Amino acid sequence: MLSGMTYRISSVIILSVFVFSCNKQRDKTFPKSELEVSSYASSDHLIEAEELLKVYRQKHLKIIDFRKATAYAEKHIDGALNIWRTDIEDTSYPYKGMMANKEKLEALFRKLGIKNDDLLIVYDDKGSADASRLWWVLKNYNFESVRILNGGLKAWETIEGAMNDKLVPIISSEFILPVMSSLDLLIEKDEMIEMVNSNRKKIILDTRSQDEFTGKRQKNGAARAGRIPNSVLIDWAEAIEYEGTQKFKTYNELEKIYNRLGASKNDLIISYCHSGVRSAHTTFVLTELLGYNNVKNYDGSWVEWSYFKNLPFEQDSITKLN
Structure with missing residues (x-):
């Protein structure tokens, strides 16, 4: 002790x-x-x-x-x-x-x-x-x-x-980001299209709500409702005590949630949401808290994908705009 x-x-x-x-x-x-x-x-x-x-x-x-x-x-x-x-x-x-x-x-x-x-x-x-x-x-x-x-x-x-509610006194700085970017956790539209159309082993993880996933709900900013083909759904909010402390759940609880993916820690997982915010949260959970090694967040997410009318999508439900 x-x-x-x-x-x-x-x-x-x-x-x-x-x-x-x-x-x-x-x-x-x-x-x-x-x-x-x-x-x-x-x-x-x-x-x-x-x-x-x-x-x-x-x-x-x-x-x-x-x-x-x-x-x-x-x-x-x-x-x-x-x-x-x-x-x-x-x-x-x-x-x-x-x-x-x-x-x-x-x-x-x-x-x-x-x-x-x-x-x-x-x-x-x-x-x-x-x-x-x-x-x-x-x-x-x-x-x-x-x-x-x-x-x-x-x-x-x-x-x-x-x-x-006070403003903080600020003195400007000379901040510089590192010369080399990593982009290890990023996937962009062209590569996403390639992934959707390829037979490469991957999991496309939709981190939005059930209504967004099925196409019942179309959020502002999206050109249409639905999902990227062959997506699986795990709502980002499952990873936290959403109605309570709003803290991340324990390792064991998170493992149980994401074991539903059937993925190993080295499998490619591509997360997306409406605009890359909720999927960034899932990326944090998977890479930092659970130790997955090959996770990408699709930056443009559904807002970008839905904008291009030639890109394929899936939909299960009648859409309600909001």
């Missing part, structure tokens, strides 16, 4: 001292989160509210409130900066939601005063779907210094962490 307690105390001390004294980009050198440290495949990009409370005023830490500006203005974690989906979107496409290029992200981070040696703690109030999108975008550009606040704003409120 004493050794376990000593370990837990030590992990918090290491997080406080080591993370914030390091002046190079922090990636795989981060200590693991206390949460499920002996269970999740990796907790390197996850942090508990209790851990954040001990260190959130540290100099080389930036807390990112990934919600709409109106929600941020009402209340946010003390000292948090605000970023929303449109800030990290490439608006040159005729449809919305595509990942911003390197230059736009660098300009955004410079404007917000984010530095290369900062550790970013990202949260939202929707079960970490939006926070996962930012993690996924930055990981594609080889920026690893990101942790998702498990349970988001709800977890912070539960421990009575400091909140206010």
Whole structure:
């Protein structure tokens, strides 16, 4: 019992001292989160509210409130900066939601005063779907210094962490993303078309709701309702305590959910949703928490696929627009 307690105390001390004294980009050198440290495949990009409370005023830490500006203005974690989906979107496409290029992200981070040696703690109030999108975008550009606040704003409120509606003073920075992008977790339209039309072994995973999957519901932004051919459905929200803590479920619970895919940890899994946000969350769950090695998130997702009338799709139901 004493050794376990000593370990837990030590992990918090290491997080406080080591993370914030390091002046190079922090990636795989981060200590693991206390949460499920002996269970999740990796907790390197996850942090508990209790851990954040001990260190959130540290100099080389930036807390990112990934919600709409109106929600941020009402209340946010003390000292948090605000970023929303449109800030990290490439608006040159005729449809919305595509990942911003390197230059736009660098300009955004410079404007917000984010530095290369900062550790970013990202949260939202929707079960970490939006926070996962930012993690996924930055990981594609080889920026690893990101942790998702498990349970988001709800977890912070539960421990009575400091909140206010004040704007944070900002001094612009000289932020630069790594020279080489990885794009290991990205699949784009042309490759997606090739995958759909090939006999290559893969699983196309639709992470939307049942109504979206069947075609009963057509969300705003989509040109039609339905799904990519041969998709299987696992709603992204199954991976979290959606009606409760909004935290990620345990390793064993997640394994049970995604074992329904019948995939090995090395099989190719391509996730998609409406615009690549919920599927980024599933990508985080599969790669980080469960240790799958070959997962791609289709950035354009259904918004892009449905835009092109020549692309095949499947539909089971009469559509309701909304």
